[in-house]
Amino acid sequence: MNGDATFLGMPAFPANAAVAVRDSQLRYNLRKATHTIRGKRAAAVGELPDWAELRRAGKEIKDHTLRNLERYLVRMEEAVTAAGGHVHWAADAAEANRIVADLVKATGETSVVKVKSMATQEIGLNEALELEGITAYETDLAELIVQLGDDRPSHILVPAIHRNRAEIREIFRERMADWGRAAPEDLTDDPRALAEAARLHLRERFLSTRVAISGANFMIADTGTLVVLESEGNGRMCLTLPETLISVVGIEKLLPSWQDLEVFLQLLPRSSTGERMNPYTSTWTGAVEGQEFHLVLLDNGRTNVLADEIGRQALRCIRCSACLNVCPVYERAGGHAYGSVYPGPIGAILTPQLRGTASKLDASLPYASTLCGACFDACPVAIDIPEVLVHLRGKVRHARVERLGMRAAGWVFNRPARLARAQRLGGRLRRFVPGRLPGPLSAWTDTRDIPDIPPESFRDWWDRTDGGVQ
Amino acid sequence: MRVALFITCVNDTLFPGTGRAVVTLLRRLGCDVEFPRAQTCCGQMHVNTGYPEEGRRLARHFVDVFAEYDAVVAPSGSCAAMVREQYPRLARTPAAAGAPAGEGPPPGSFAAEVAETVPKVYELSEFLVDVLGVTDVGAYFPHRVTYHPTCHSLRGLHLEDRPTRLLEQVRGLELVPLPGADECCGFGGTFALKNPAISAAMCADKVHNVTTTGAEVLCAADNSCLMHIGGTLVRQRAGVRIMHLAEILAATESGDDRTVRG
Amino acid sequence: MTAAGSRELILSRIRSAVAGAGEVEITRAYRTSPDPVRATGLVELLAERVADYRAVVHVVDEGEAVATIAAALARRGATRLVVPEGLPPEWVPGEPVTDDPPLSAAELDGVDGVVTGCAVAIAETGTIVLDAGPGQGRRALTLVPDYHLCVVRAGQIVAGVPEAVGRLDPSRPLTWISGPSATSDIELNRVEGVHGPRALEVVVIR
Numbered sequence: 001m002n003g004d005a006t007f008l009g010m011p012a013f014p015a016n017a018a019v020a021v022r023d024s025q026l027r028y029n030l031r032k033a034t035h036t037i038r039g040k041r042a043a044a045v046g047e048l049p050d051w052a053e054l055r056r057a058g059k060e061i062k063d064h065t066l067r068n069l070e071r072y073l074v075r076m077e078e079a080v081t082a083a084g085g086h087v088h089w090a091a092d093a094a095e096a097n098r099i100v101a102d103l104v105k106a107t108g109e110t111s112v113v114k115v116k117s118m119a120t121q122e123i124g125l126n127e128a129l130e131l132e133g134i135t136a137y138e139t140d141l142a143e144l145i146v147q148l149g150d151d152r153p154s155h156i157l158v159p160a161i162h163r164n165r166a167e168i169r170e171i172f173r174e175r176m177a178d179w180g181r182a183a184p185e186d187l188t189d190d191p192r193a194l195a196e197a198a199r200l201h202l203r204e205r206f207l208s209t210r211v212a213i214s215g216a217n218f219m220i221a222d223t224g225t226l227v228v229l230e231s232e233g234n235g236r237m238c239l240t241l242p243e244t245l246i247s248v249v250g251i252e253k254l255l256p257s258w259q260d261l262e263v264f265l266q267l268l269p270r271s272s273t274g275e276r277m278n279p280y281t282s283t284w285t286g287a288v289e290g291q292e293f294h295l296v297l298l299d300n301g302r303t304n305v306l307a308d309e310i311g312r313q314a315l316r317c318i319r320c321s322a323c324l325n326v327c328p329v330y331e332r333a334g335g336h337a338y339g340s341v342y343p344g345p346i347g348a349i350l351t352p353q354l355r356g357t358a359s360k361l362d363a364s365l366p367y368a369s370t371l372c373g374a375c376f377d378a379c380p381v382a383i384d385i386p387e388v389l390v391h392l393r394g395k396v397r398h399a400r401v402e403r404l405g406m407r408a409a410g411w412v413f414n415r416p417a418r419l420a421r422a423q424r425l426g427g428r429l430r431r432f433v434p435g436r437l438p439g440p441l442s443a444w445t446d447t448r449d450i451p452d453i454p455p456e457s458f459r460d461w462w463d464r465t466d467g468g469v470q
Numbered sequence: 471m472r473v474a475l476f477i478t479c480v481n482d483t484l485f486p487g488t489g490r491a492v493v494t495l496l497r498r499l500g501c502d503v504e505f506p507r508a509q510t511c512c513g514q515m516h517v518n519t520g521y522p523e524e525g526r527r528l529a530r531h532f533v534d535v536f537a538e539y540d541a542v543v544a545p546s547g548s549c550a551a552m553v554r555e556q557y558p559r560l561a562r563t564p565a566a567a568g569a570p571a572g573e574g575p576p577p578g579s580f581a582a583e584v585a586e587t588v589p590k591v592y593e594l595s596e597f598l599v600d601v602l603g604v605t606d607v608g609a610y611f612p613h614r615v616t617y618h619p620t621c622h623s624l625r626g627l628h629l630e631d632r633p634t635r636l637l638e639q640v641r642g643l644e645l646v647p648l649p650g651a652d653e654c655c656g657f658g659g660t661f662a663l664k665n666p667a668i669s670a671a672m673c674a675d676k677v678h679n680v681t682t683t684g685a686e687v688l689c690a691a692d693n694s695c696l697m698h699i700g701g702t703l704v705r706q707r708a709g710v711r712i713m714h715l716a717e718i719l720a721a722t723e724s725g726d727d728r729t730v731r732g
Numbered sequence: 733m734t735a736a737g738s739r740e741l742i743l744s745r746i747r748s749a750v751a752g753a754g755e756v757e758i759t760r761a762y763r764t765s766p767d768p769v770r771a772t773g774l775v776e777l778l779a780e781r782v783a784d785y786r787a788v789v790h791v792v793d794e795g796e797a798v799a800t801i802a803a804a805l806a807r808r809g810a811t812r813l814v815v816p817e818g819l820p821p822e823w824v825p826g827e828p829v830t831d832d833p834p835l836s837a838a839e840l841d842g843v844d845g846v847v848t849g850c851a852v853a854i855a856e857t858g859t860i861v862l863d864a865g866p867g868q869g870r871r872a873l874t875l876v877p878d879y880h881l882c883v884v885r886a887g888q889i890v891a892g893v894p895e896a897v898g899r900l901d902p903s904r905p906l907t908w909i910s911g912p913s914a915t916s917d918i919e920l921n922r923v924e925g926v927h928g929p930r931a932l933e934v935v936v937i938r
């Protein structure tokens with residue numbers, strides 16, 4: 001997988017997380033934001049008496065689509081083409097970037113407006129376009145904050161979740177002028193004022209830019225329809241006003257039929273922002289209202305994920321970010337620690353599958369979880385994230401010392417007599433166990449005491465007393 | 471009914487008092503419990519750390535040891551969840567995964583043995599409430615207690631209010647709610663070693679919540695999580711004791727639970 | 733512009749990735765048609781749910797509609813109003829701006845607001861759907877102006893999302909609107925008013 005240039009060479013998750021967890025401002029911002037959204041999500045989900053049934057249908061529709069992906073992709077291509085659109089296929093990030101850059105160049109334009117899209121972040125499209133002399137302007141408020149701040153996204157839905165209002169105000173005041181209309185002199189940190197500043201900053205850009213790039217939340221194979229959910233109206237601006245629209249969409253975003261939307265338009269808004277419905281949803285089929293429309297279908301590792309029987313359920317993901325918002329590890333480590341545009345629990349299972357586990361960072365991601373299961377409970381398409389994490393742990397390379405330790409433990413556990421002897425040895429040596437353990441085990445005793453080792457194991461007690469009878 | 475105690479390796483080695491409490495409690499309820507000596511470990515640590523082969527070997531051993539019993543009682547939510555959730559996966563061969571639904575595993579296969587044994591494995595509170603049908607176990611424990619529902623008990627086994635229903639019936643016991651109860655304590659097995667900074671931060675928040683309750687005792691159905699939280703409580707001299715659910719349920723006025731304290 | 737073979741490459745990877753996997757049946761046990769309880773009081777439910785998004789809502793009888801619209805526009809001080817083709821002319825007083833010939837984005841940016849009808853409204857979620865049909869116009873009309881007044885008739889209201897999906901034609905460009913433009917990007921708190929119309933006013937005719 002190309003792209004993600006800014007994440008390259010990052011240390012493994014534990015090291016990143018250890019730094020992040022000491023950043024008290026970050027901790028505060030994340031805690032506040034995730035706890036706010038948890039409550040809203042729970043209320044929005046609790047309101048529907050048939051949530052469990054919708055969740056089941058969502059899971060099955062996605063699984064059915066993935067099982068028949070070839071057929072539905074071909075159907076999608078036919079339908080889009082019949083409606084006057086153009087369909088392109090990109091096997092990897094480089095190919096997708098090439099296709100988009102060529103399409104933009106063909107229009108003669110050197111700037112584009114963008115709707116927030118995970119797929120284009122994943123392939124590093126903005127950076128690729130930059131090399132071709134094309135400037136991509138992010139128009140989603142959070143993406144704008146990230147772009148102006150030379151920052152990286154840290155959340156799927158709210159890429160600037162790590163920033164609070166005061167920080168956002170500073171970024172706007174310092175950087176907006178470099179990218180276009182400057183922030184008002186008297187800008188306050190009131191979210192309303194910040195939203196207004198973004199509105200003014202982007203207004204002229206929307207009205208004059210002739211090429212837009214988007215992703216899509218869903219594609220309907222039967223009808224060739226694309227669906228984008230958003231809140232601010234920047235999506236509508238990009239989808240509606242420019243003469244040329246290019247949508248880069250992962251092949252797993254398909255749904256078979258128009259009717260299937262009735263499930264996902266209930267699952268997604270309630271899971272992501274905790275609203276009954278997001279402010280705006282746009283759907284369009286092919287070239288509409290005189291626009292030129294290009295659809296770029298992106299693989300970039302997805303077919304590898306599809307080939308893994310257990311791991312493929314990650315392709316059901318609708319990027320709602322509910323799993324991030326409920327994750328205790330994400331809440332404390334922040335999104336950047338995951339070293340990918342996909343942070344949190346979904347990132348921990350998707351990134352190692354898309355990129356492989358050759359790097360230290362990617363190999364550490366399946367371990368970035370306590371397997372507490374909060375993500376699985378929250379997931380609207382019932383992705384068993386702990387199951388996939390455990391599955392991926394079985395596939396990564398382990399450190400030698402750990403391998404030896406686990407093998408030794410396995411050897412002991414294989415015979416009850418060995419276990420009993422080991423326990424007695426521990427019992428006899430218990431007085432010599434130091435309060436602070438050496439090596440990797442010091443991770444435990446840095447903040448906690450270890451329990452006293454009892455003089456007698458349960459099995460020895462049972463033997464000695466005949467099960468407590470004597 | 472032949473009832474076996476699956477003590478779990480952690481309890482066997484580090485918390486034998488919990489095992490003695492289970493024995494005391496079940497006997498008091500008229501249940502003759504056996505301890506199959508051949509048992510070792512459910513394999514959770516191996517599987518969750520990424521060693522499925524070792525885990526599968528231990529799972530086979532577990533099934534061999536416990537197959538002949540009518541019920542297997544484990545005083546550990548996470549080990550019971552391991553058996554219930556992961557054994558069927560460990561037993562599923564790639565070929566079987568693609569097999570048409572409805573057809574069971576071939577008789578005599580590991581998958582068949584797992585399908586046979588797994589439904590008989592109960593976490594302690596499940597066994598008490600669902601199998602024995604009791605919530606008042608005749609216990610007496612005059613202390614202020616808060617209960618942490620541990621992730622695998624809560625979201626894996628869906629124990630729901632079984633443990634608290636049992637605690638509510640304990641005479642003298644004052645049960646106080648734990649804020650943020652459903653949040654993970656940060657133990658996660660080897661997570662505590664692999665991601666110590668996050669683990670400690672999660673534990674600190676849990677400990678903070680525990681201390682705000684004013685409870686004398688923190689109770690859970692899992693000694694691993696208690697060991698983790700308790701280690702921090704002790705280090706911080708928080709003055710809150712940890713006790714396994716079985717130990718509270720075994721306690722009586724007459725003190726005939728002395729086996730518990732050994 | 734796809735490199736020769738990428739299409740075939742992707743499709744063949746898919747084929748081998750799912751070879752041998754079992755078929756998946758879809759169970760639709762969720763609510764799809766209005767139950768009798770919910771089908772009553774749809775007007776009130778819609779009004780309540782739209783108002784939850786901090787839009788202004790009026791529920792009126794047919795005969796009051798014109799006066800209600802006029803009063804709303806007067807309160808807003810909106811005099812230069814765009815009207816799409818097919819909107820009942822009596823709804824907008826004075827000399828409205830028409831989209832014929834099509835207005836430029838800059839021209840749309842210069843008006844005070846837009847008045848439209850809709851295709852469908854969903855009571856449970858407080859959503860209005862426009863399908864660019866008569867009385868609604870092309871998508872930009874309800875996007876660029878800062879004020880959108882939308883008139884909903886009782887017969888256009890359905891209970892839930894499935895009924896709306898069933899009524900809509902996917903070959904038309906659709907815009908689903910739930911309240912004014914908003915963002916949750918700052919500390920995950922909802923703030924109304926970003927790029928789309930910052931004010932949404934809905935007149936529901938009983």
Ligand code: SF4
Binds near residue numbers: 156379380
């Ligand atoms: S994995 Fe599930 S909960 Fe997480 S973002 Fe994807 S759909 Fe949402």
